Amino acid sequence: MTQSTLETQIRATGKAFFDSIRGEAPSVFNKGFWTGKVMDWAMKNEDFKVQLFRFVDVLPYLNSSDNLTRHIEEYFGGEDADIPAVLKWGAGKSTGLLGNIAGKMMGKAIRSNIEGMAKQFIVGQTTKEALKGLKKLRKDGFAFTVDLLGEATVSEEESEAYMNGYLELLEAIAKEQKDWPALGGAGDLDWGYAPKVNVSVKPSALYSQSKTVDLEGSIEGIISRMKPIYRAVKAMDGFLCIDMEALKYKEMTIELFKRLRTDPEFVDYPHLSIVLQAYLKDTDRDLDELIAWAREKNLPIGIRLVKGAYWDEETVIALQSGWEVPVWTNKAESDMAHERQSRKILENSDLIYFQCASHNIRSISSVYETAKALNVPESRYEFQVLYGMAEPVRKGLQNVAKRVRLYCPYGELIPGMAYLVRRLLENTANESFLRQSFAEGEEVDRLMENPEETLKRELAAKCAPADDKSEGLDSPFVNDPFIDFTVPANRLAFPDAVDKIRAQKGKVYPLFIGGREVETGKLIDSLNPADPGEVLGRVCQAGQAEIDQAVAAAEAAFPAWRDTDPRERAEIIARAAEIMRRRQFELSAWQVLEVGKQWDQAYHDVGEAIDFLEYYAREMVRLGKPRRMGRAPGEHNVLFYQPKGIAAVISPWNFPLAISAGMVAANIVVGNPVIYKPSNLAPIIGYGLVEIFRKAGLPDGVFNYCPGSSRDMGDYLVEHPKVAVISFTGSEAVGLRIQEKAAKVQPGQTHCKRVVAEMGGKNAIIVDDDADLDQAVIHILYSAFGFQGQKCSACSRVIVVDDIYDRFIERLTKAAECLKIGPSEDPANYMGPVVDASAQKKIMEYIDIAAKEGEILVKRSVPETGCYVPLTIVGGIEPQHRIAQEEIFGPVLAVMRAKDFDQAIEWANSTRFALTGGVFSRSPKHLEQARREFRVGNLYLNRNNTGALVERQPFGGFKMSGVGSKTGGPDYLIQLMDPRCITENTMRRGFAPIEEGEMWV
Incomplete structure (x- = not known):
């Protein structure tokens, strides 16, 4: 079949697909429901969209009606706020008893609706709910792959719990899966060839200390917990897929897949696949290398090809770090890559089982018609879509291709919100296929256009930016790139x-x-x-x-x-x-x-x-x-x-x-x-x-x-x-x-x-009652114990608002217990020695003081040889204690329990220093209060409080933290x-030359 003929077939199939679902829309875009109305508003108003997604993110932490009502007011209650009518009742300023009651009632309704939105994308919050949801999907004719939410593990205990969550679910499925009728035929396999049970795992969650600089240690840590899951999957004749996450985990994920696939225990079991992301520029190379490896080993493998879910994150991190953006920056390029890579996978269908994951009907049609053109057996590929999204697409796929698997996350609502935000970003992005198809009614011919034509048209429509001709010292300043250990x-x-x-x-x-x-x-x-x-x-x-x-x-x-x-x-x-x-x-x-x-x-x-x-x-x-x-x-x-x-x-x-x-x-x-x-x-x-x-x-x-x-x-x-x-x-x-x-x-x-x-500094980070603890714990550990706490900017006090104190302390201390300590030349070690024996002696004296003034929550053992001191966390500290006032310059962190945010600010300002500080909060009001009242030279909101960058964050404090202007800033020199100023009288005999800019009457 010629490329021209294939293109004609792809468009025809796509149009027929659209005809089969005409008049339908995904529930997220259905304006007859609360979610659809809010999402419609979000797509028309970028400011509201940002506030909405941030509110969705914080919602699970709002445990009281007062806290919920306050956040609704802060996010949506401004006088000039442009919000949909369904939010206005709950976002107005409450006055009097009736207003307060009305606000709480509306807040409860908003919570219920947003939790309902989240549940739309999650097959269940518990194992029992998940099992019920999976059985219903199979009854409707859909296969599944199940994914446990909560990949942001900060301690080995959390990683162990993540593994056990999978084992618990698999044990429950094992008891029932034999009674499930096979989909699409007789026998015990779906569609005659596919295992009924399919599990997807995000590998980074299985080892909390995963980091790119320690590739080998990370792989070993992950595989030790991946094997029990795969063993359980194999025992029930299931299928395991290793998910691809952010770019920093890509190399270890591919190597993990290779080791698991060649492990003697599993080498004869073919049901293992890996996810590749078409939006990454390196995926063509990764795919070629993976195919060559599988050919060399003569091992069948599975590949799920997705467009990718971390586009915004990868782009922002690259731009902040001074790296080349690793993803295609034009959606058409990602679509082209998906079609190109899909064809290569199908051309190797004797070796690769293909899982095509997309909601884009053009991409789906391309795979479907290319497979037919290459005579690929139906048993060598399937289609996958996300649970809760693109319901018309999955229905149309079921009618045409029959073999449809839904990617089904399950788990608690708090980790589910991060997943929900990613899904909402995908749905509402300007270039989203679903948005263009179902929310904006884009013409079918345009939606089925070859992405190569789309790219040419879009590039031609853009005006070429003027080149910056400046060079050398006349060029703009750019920070030196961060090191990229990928x-x-x-x-x-x-x-x-x-x-x-x-x-x-x-x-x-x-x-x-x-x-x-x-x-x-x-x-x-x-x-x-x-x-x-x-x-x-x-x-x-x-x-x-x-x-x-x-x-x-x-x-x-x-x-x-x-x-x-x-x-x-x-x-x-x-x-x-x-x-x-x-x-x-x-x-x-x-x-x-x-x-x-x-x-x-x-x-x-x-x-x-x-x-x-x-x-x-x-x-x-x-x-x-x-x-x-x-x-x-x-x-x-x-x-x-x-x-x-x-x-x-x-x-x-x-x-x-x-x-x-x-x-x-x-x-x-x-x-x-x-x-x-x-x-x-x-x-x-x-x-x-x-x-x-x-x-x-x-x-x-x-x-x-x-x-x-x-x-x-x-x-x-x-x-x-x-x-x-x-x-x-x-x-x-x-x-x-x-x-x-x-x-x-x-x-x-x-x-x-x-x-x-x-x-010096005695720097504090405040943890508010609505803080994102996944983020706060990791950043505070880095601020306090990076380079052994030997930075003038290091966090030496963490002030935690009472309502969240116990949850924060539990996660912080367990995470701190997992950090590796040893020589810094070994990249596996998080913390090394302090600078010399004198510093070692001084810090040990402060640890003794800490034990007298408060309660030692963590005190790590350290190597005997070298200038090491224990990583120490002490609780029960109050502002008058020496541990809260004196600079220690070592890995000793004082934890203070404040009754509310006002007291936390007061305590943060209670030392003679004013260098750096930080706040973890998702309250717009509290963040604004911190900007006004937290008086330090460098204040960091929702990030660590060390690592100021030249020009971007001019560094320096006041009070007893120093004298002079900020380093790396415009007035330092x-x-x-x-x-000096020189004045010349330019008037001679009543004549004065006219110079540019002078004021003449």
Whole structure:
């Protein structure tokens, strides 16, 4: 059959399909019902759609009528709210007894209707309900595949419960399935060949610690719980399908499928399939590789092909992370991929059992006619649609293809809401086939158009965007991409880089002053905190004499560097960023060994350093242009900036490259020569800046590397009369001491010293009574225990509103018990060692205090060798306790129980610090209250409170958290310079030139 003939057949079949269901509509679009009216409004009003879906998401947490009524008011009760009539009664402001009663009655009705909407997509909330629903489907002639909701597991106990939920359902089905008549024929198999029982499993839920960076550990964790499910399925002669989830799980899911398919226990059992997603750009390659693998192994397999349900999530994550968008961005491209991949699967039907999953009648018709053209037996493919969606489509499919299976989620309503929102997004998307077919009445010819023609037409209709011709420092700033551990090369690069830097152990690192290497007799060992017996290198230490040399070198370099064109200075900094980018894995590996950072956090620290260099270079180009002031004729006013002078940069060990590079580059790019004192706990990482700036072409004397002890030379550097700027990041105590020392004018000093100091934090995250705990628990664990809690931004207090306290604590503590602790060079470990024995001792003392002030909820065991401290969670803490007030700088989390959100805000503000904070809430009113009243420098809503990005989230606090402007922000460089203004009288003999922008009468 020619392609032209096949296309004609596809369109004819599709039109006949439409004719067979003419006049019908899915219940979700039926305007005669509450759901249909609300969905119709949502498709016409994007703002309402957003509010509706967010309300649907929070609804299961609203356990009281007052809470429900309040949320209805917050989501839909604004004076200008454009909402459908069916919501207006419940969304108005209630006044008086009658209004209050009416509001509660309407709230109850809204809850009932939305829960009914959710139940429409769920075959049952309990095993008993699910079994009843499945039996009814079979009675109506539909096969099923059943999927347990609740894939967001945060602890191994929850993962175990998820597995047991499947085993419980399978046990119940096993008792009854033999009594079920086979569909479509005699015997004990549906349609004469298919098992009656079909189960779909989302693998990530079976192992709560699944992560892309630990591929092997994740697969082992998942397969240990997948096997009992498959064993139970096999025992009842059933079929198992491994679902595909978000992209980050794709590689492990494919490998999991291969291992399960070749496992000696199951290798002779053919009923195993995997889901592939046509909207992923890599699926063509994945399909080819899977077919080749199955051919090589000579093993029959099953493939369910879907379009994909995570389009919005994958797109947003890619754009936020600086990655290429992994999905087709035009729906026609996904449709083309589905047809292309379907044909390839059908061409291999001797090996592959095909499960075509789609509601798109064009896609369905294409598969149906292509299978006939290729003479594929009916026993080698089937059609699948989602339970609760596209009822006319499944009815039409049953009439034409007979072999229809419904994908049937079951489970509790709270995890069901996440599934419901995904389904609603699919239904209401502008390009949704169901929306175009049944809600908007698109012409059949248009709906049956070949997606290749659709793509050409749509691309031709779009105006080509103007290309941004700007390059280099004139181009917009873009953050360095996050590391993507779904790329195998990125996972392999880390151990390779660690091995390479280990080969350099034993080197001696000199000072760098005035363009020369300077060795001193006093050396300090740089140690691996996971194994303090491992000496990574020895670093020369500067004393007061070396500081004098560095000041002299900087003073000599200052005039020429000050007068260098700002763009030229910026170009050198940009070159340094590019050098850093080429060495990103090496620089990251040093952090893994020297300070114990995990792979991702080490890489992102280097990425942040690159961002600082790129951003400040562009900022200097902007600020380096003299600015005309005023518009009066006859005078010319110009404002410009000049550098302050020599800068002392004193950096911390916890962000050893990012913060160092940021403070150093900011001063250098504005024209201030730098004397750089890195932390003695991360001096080798600091030495990397010497190599980078030398290679970038920085003039001698502009950057001077002078590690040393604070006792020997710290005060001396701060008090030196030639030092004009002190850029510091570190503890509150040291920061206050620096400010005190800098305030005193020394003999020969000709300027007031400028101190920019980032200091401590005692950061709180509030968990509101309607918070999404799937999200809150994971983000709080990361905020509190990422890099062992050794961040000034780390969460050290979590303040939980009373109504949700018990549920939150149960999930948080169980999740914390599952985190792996060990050397950071092993990516399976969530938490590593603290930076040194001194920090270890201090944190252990605070854990003892915590045990006296509150109740220890979690205290993990840790390796005996290395600078480890227990991951600790303590409850029963109140604002007056030391654990609630003092910065610990380690993995100790205080939990506080607030009576309501107002008290939570009050407690969050009750320390002398004001650095970062967070709120997990789905109450618009409470989020707005937090914006007003939660007084911190960086406030994060519904996400973790660490990891500020340059330019996107300028970082820094106030009160005792620091002095100076925010790093990575538009006014950071200004504080390192002095502004000057020059005024010229341009009038001569009564004549004044007219300049652009002047105001003349």
